[in-house]
Amino acid sequence: MATSLNYQLHDIVEMKKPHACGANSWEITRVGADMKLSCTNCGRGIMMSRFDFNKRIKKILQVANQKEE
Template structure:
């Protein structure tokens, strides 16, 4: 069984299908039972269950910096 990807708040991820505006990069803006994503091009927000997010996630493009000093 493959190990699941670990993702955090404000990571930039790529999904299997692009958004209608043409961008394929999303920022994670909420993590919980549901995942909230914002399109990096047009700013549109969507929510999906963690199960659906894990199925549709292709890869993590950029990890959020852990430094918030």
């Protein structure tokens, strides 16, 4: 399983608190100094610093497929 520093685009993660729509799974859509997440239920996007992301993440639910050849 990936460690807390190995996040990839399109990983599905679970955060400590659910979104207002009730879903608790997010897709990573940008990785860098800031992290951009999209709710898998309603599609709402949020951005947060990597520091805040590391504090708020609970676990990685699904790792993105590696199809680069």
